[in-house]
Amino acid sequence: MSALVAEARDVASFADECELLVVGLGAAGAAATLEAAAAGADVLAIERASAGGGTSALSGGVLYLGGGTPLQKECGFEDSPEAMFDYLMASCGPAPDAEKLRLYCQDSVDHYHWLVDQGVPFKPVFYPHYSGEPPTDDGLVYSGTEDAWPFDRIARPAPRGHVPQIPGQAGGLLMQKLLAAVAASGARVRNDTRCLALVRGASGRIEGALVRSAGRDEALRARRGVVLCTGGFVNDPAMLRRHAPLLARCKFRVGAEGDDGSGIRMGMAAGAAPLNLAMGSISLPVTPPKAMLKGLFVNGRGQRILNEDAYMGRLGEHALLHHEGRAFWIHDDATFVRPDVPRPVAAAGDTLEELERELGMPDGSLQATVALYNRHAARGEDPMFHKRAKWLVPLERPPFGALDCTVDGSLYAAFTLGGLHTSPDGEVLAADGAPVPGLYAAGRASACIAAPGYASGLSLGDATFFARRASRAGLERGRT
Numbered sequence: 001m002s003a004l005v006a007e008a009r010d011v012a013s014f015a016d017e018c019e020l021l022v023v024g025l026g027a028a029g030a031a032a033t034l035e036a037a038a039a040g041a042d043v044l045a046i047e048r049a050s051a052g053g054g055t056s057a058l059s060g061g062v063l064y065l066g067g068g069t070p071l072q073k074e075c076g077f078e079d080s081p082e083a084m085f086d087y088l089m090a091s092c093g094p095a096p097d098a099e100k101l102r103l104y105c106q107d108s109v110d111h112y113h114w115l116v117d118q119g120v121p122f123k124p125v126f127y128p129h130y131s132g133e134p135p136t137d138d139g140l141v142y143s144g145t146e147d148a149w150p151f152d153r154i155a156r157p158a159p160r161g162h163v164p165q166i167p168g169q170a171g172g173l174l175m176q177k178l179l180a181a182v183a184a185s186g187a188r189v190r191n192d193t194r195c196l197a198l199v200r201g202a203s204g205r206i207e208g209a210l211v212r213s214a215g216r217d218e219a220l221r222a223r224r225g226v227v228l229c230t231g232g233f234v235n236d237p238a239m240l241r242r243h244a245p246l247l248a249r250c251k252f253r254v255g256a257e258g259d260d261g262s263g264i265r266m267g268m269a270a271g272a273a274p275l276n277l278a279m280g281s282i283s284l285p286v287t288p289p290k291a292m293l294k295g296l297f298v299n300g301r302g303q304r305i306l307n308e309d310a311y312m313g314r315l316g317e318h319a320l321l322h323h324e325g326r327a328f329w330i331h332d333d334a335t336f337v338r339p340d341v342p343r344p345v346a347a348a349g350d351t352l353e354e355l356e357r358e359l360g361m362p363d364g365s366l367q368a369t370v371a372l373y374n375r376h377a378a379r380g381e382d383p384m385f386h387k388r389a390k391w392l393v394p395l396e397r398p399p400f401g402a403l404d405c406t407v408d409g410s411l412y413a414a415f416t417l418g419g420l421h422t423s424p425d426g427e428v429l430a431a432d433g434a435p436v437p438g439l440y441a442a443g444r445a446s447a448c449i450a451a452p453g454y455a456s457g458l459s460l461g462d463a464t465f466f467a468r469r470a471s472r473a474g475l476e477r478g479r480t
């Protein structure tokens with residue numbers, strides 16, 4: 001017995017019981033609860049806060065969906081499950097889970113309809129100005145690097161960021177709708193109820209949980225399964241330091257208080273293997289305005305890192321993981337614009353040589369980078385990184401400036417993507433690949449389908465999609 005797993009024989013009595021116990025009521029928990037209620041099951045959702053919502057309610061609300069959703073069609077975009085799959089296979093890190101991605105893409109249109117059926121509204125207007133949640137209530141955005149190199153050559157690009165209809169951050173509206181659907185579903189919800197430990201039966205099966213509610217500890221029995229939907233661990237400094245020290249360097253670590261990894265720790269104590277714990281979404285917001293893309297993204301040695309028109313998560317990930325979090329955005333006088341999210345000026349100079357010196361770069365390095373870039377940009381070409389032609393302008397007019405894109409001096413926003421290793425049916429897997437009987441996980445308590453290679457919307461997308469599968473599998477496999 002550990003503090004995180006109690007043996008059933010040590011539990012004197014169960015105060016309540018249900019068929020499926022859902023732990024945590026953010027987007028994943030709401031989806032798991034709704035699916036079980038729709039199947040007619042006796043489902044109990046417990047939430048440690050006084051209301052559901054979690055980080056999902058604080059988020060941008062973007063859901064990564066595609067394959068030809070009605071919203072995509074109404075906005076005039078063609079998409080297919082194959083194009084979506086090809087993009088995600090190429091962008092979701094070096095070893096994506098092809099089986100999960102295949103299911104996610106094949107059933108994405110169905111999942112869109114499910115969200116609409118829960119009352120989530122989407123306005124059929126495409127917002128073209130930048131990736132991520134729009135300031136308007138428009139419903140569709142590019143939310144990854146689909147339409148830029150190298151992915152525009154791998155799969156037919158389509159915008160797949162589906163945003164609930166409200167200006168700005170849409171996670172609040174998403175959760176308002178999902179929680180209203182939960183309330184109407186017949187599912188039981190207990191707020192102010194914190195899960196402390198899992199309860200394991202004699203056969204090794206997870207049969208319930210120990211919870212604390214109003215200062216009282218009690219045990220809950222789950223006859224068919226327990227689904228952990230407790231979120232990630234960006235707010236647990238010890239776990240972050242141990243498993244994801246690079247994420248710990250990011251200044252902006254937003255997540256609700258519940259993102260302290262409690263479910264991940266309970267799952268691991270019950271025998272689960274973790275996956276990709278070091279990985280996170282690492283956003284380096286440089287645009288809007290898009291005119292920023294005329295600048296050059298270089299590392300601390302004056303070398304160009306990537307095509308600047310890549311998604312902000314790709315920029316942040318490359319700078320932090322591959323360039324020690326030391327990067328700068330270079331402009332000349334003609335291309336200089338102020339980013340909407342303020343970014344400190346790291347250095348300015350009348351010549352590139354002076355700028356390079358100010359930034360502590362090796363003599364000649366930045367000068368060589370800009371000379372090479374200018375030579376090709378003058379012909380509308382970028383043979384190094386294939387930035388789109390409309391952003392290619394030689395940087396020639398002094399003075400020159402560098403905006404700070406270092407992890408220590410500027411804004412990087414991070415949340416965790418690693419978590420419990422799960423099967424496509426949400427079963428929590430042990431190190432040998434076998435399921436931990438009776439235990440399921442979804443959302444950021446489990447490893448995201450993208451790690452690395454995150455595109456906005458993949459977290460809420462996979463959280464809601466795989467939570468529904470976990471719920472169905474729990475009910476099906478837990479039949480006695």
Ligand SMILES: Cc1cc2nc3c(=O)[nH]c(=O)nc-3n(C[C@H](O)[C@H](O)[C@H](O)COP(=O)(O)OP(=O)(O)OC[C@H]3O[C@@H](n4cnc5c(N)ncnc54)[C@H](O)[C@@H]3O)c2cc1C
Pocket residue numbers: 023024025026027028029046047048049052053054055056057058059060061062063064133193194195196229230231232253254255256257258259262263415442443444445456457458459460461463
């Ligand atoms: C500023 C910001 C913007 C973002 N924008 C987007 C976006 O646009 N699109 C996107 O896909 N992702 C976005 N994300 C990431 C996304 O919000 C999260 O990854 C996602 O919400 C995780 O969902 P979840 O259901 O797993 O966890 P949560 O929504 O955090 O829900 C977990 C719930 O479990 C509860 N809980 C935790 N421990 C326990 C316990 N022991 N007992 C009982 N209850 C417990 C918590 O209180 C919480 O309510 C954003 C994140 C941030 C911070």
